[in-house]
Amino acid sequence: MKNPIKLAVFDMAGTTIKDQSNVAEAFVKAFSRHGYPEVSVQEANEKMGYPKPLAIREMLKTHTPEGELVAEELVEAIHDSFVDEMIWFYRESPDIAPMEDALEVFEALQQMGIKVGLDTGFSRPIADVILDRIGWKNHPLIDITVCSDEVSKGRPHPDMILKMMAALGIGSPREVIKIGDTEVDINEGLNSGCLMSIAVTTGAYTEAELAPHKPSHIVHRLLDILPLVAQEIGEPVRE
Structure with missing residues (x-):
């Protein structure tokens, strides 16, 4: 049965x-605000679905010189910016x-x-x-x-x-x-x-x-x- x-x-x-790539665009804006303007929407789209701090950490690894550790303070700061971007979008955008x-x-x-x-x-x-x-x-x-x-x-x-x-x-x-x-x-x-x-x-x-x-x-x-x-x-x- x-x-x-x-x-x-x-x-x-x-x-x-x-x-419509709104989440990815919020990632890009958050990274750019913290000195990573080279992060692309395509990169962000590849991390869709993951917990956002984990996605940020993994993306930072690809933009950090080999041998350097990714600082948790930076992950948290980018995540805070991402949250701000997303909350603004979901509160204000007519597209939601x-x-x-x-x-x-x-x-x-x-x-x-x-x-x-x-x-x-x-x-x-x-x-x-x-x-x-x-x-x-x-x-x-x-x-x-x-x-x-x-x-x-x-x-x-x-x-x-x-x-x-x-x-x-x-x-x-x-x-x-x-x-x-x-x-x-x-x-x-x-x-x-x-x-x-x-x-x-x-x-x-x-x-x-x-x-x-x-x-x-x-x-x-x-x-x-x-x-x-x-x-x-x-x-x-x-x-």
Whole structure:
């Protein structure tokens, strides 16, 4: 007998929240403010999905002379600037919006008896600004949110998913599916042992770029996960 799916865990920026390289551009501005104007949007995009302090540390390593250590004070300073940039953007920009089909998918999953969680490489202060701005804070269609600064290790480690499972009383990762738009989202799902680790091409990466990381499925919009879930649990997609 198949385990029922009890929880669907979605990434935020690029998956359920539109992102037109806004996060990468905030990285570039933060690095430039601290003397690294050569950091590119492409470099930043390659670190999408990681906990942001880890992403900053790894990017600094590529711009630090061999043999020199990356100072934690510099990592913290760049991260503080990044947080400031992101909070300004998510509070003020007219461009912030959820993916058009996100709430429709959340509602359909809840009708199937599946809880909805959001996890993110952002810290809680940024995530809360996003959720407030788009009206998703304490939304009835979102059961739980977890941020990378609320666990010991962020993605691609399983800590955020395990925290959700513990909070919701879910015993097996085979009762969980993960949906995200980056390599680290895929690996978070795989490392957690999730029933599915679904990649979506709505964010920073194409199908060709996501496929080598071996997601269980690749979809091009959130609505496309509903038939996969319905097939797994043996019930039709509800219109």
